[in-house]
Amino acid sequence: MEKSELVRQTLGEHVFEYVLRNKRAEWQDYRRQVSAYELDRYLPVL
Numbered sequence: 001m002e003k004s005e006l007v008r009q010t011l012g013e014h015v016f017e018y019v020l021r022n023k024r025a026e027w028q029d030y031r032r033q034v035s036a037y038e039l040d041r042y043l044p045v046l
Contacts, residue, residue, distance in 0.1 A: 001007055001023070008016045 002020050011019065
């Protein structure tokens, strides 16, 4: 999305940057989560 000139033009620069900033924060939050699978798979190894 961040490389899309169409989205940038459609939303406008201000809104486009706001959406990108929030999507990046959302992605970082997601990456910090540990799934049930990961806990079951890797916790016993520790």
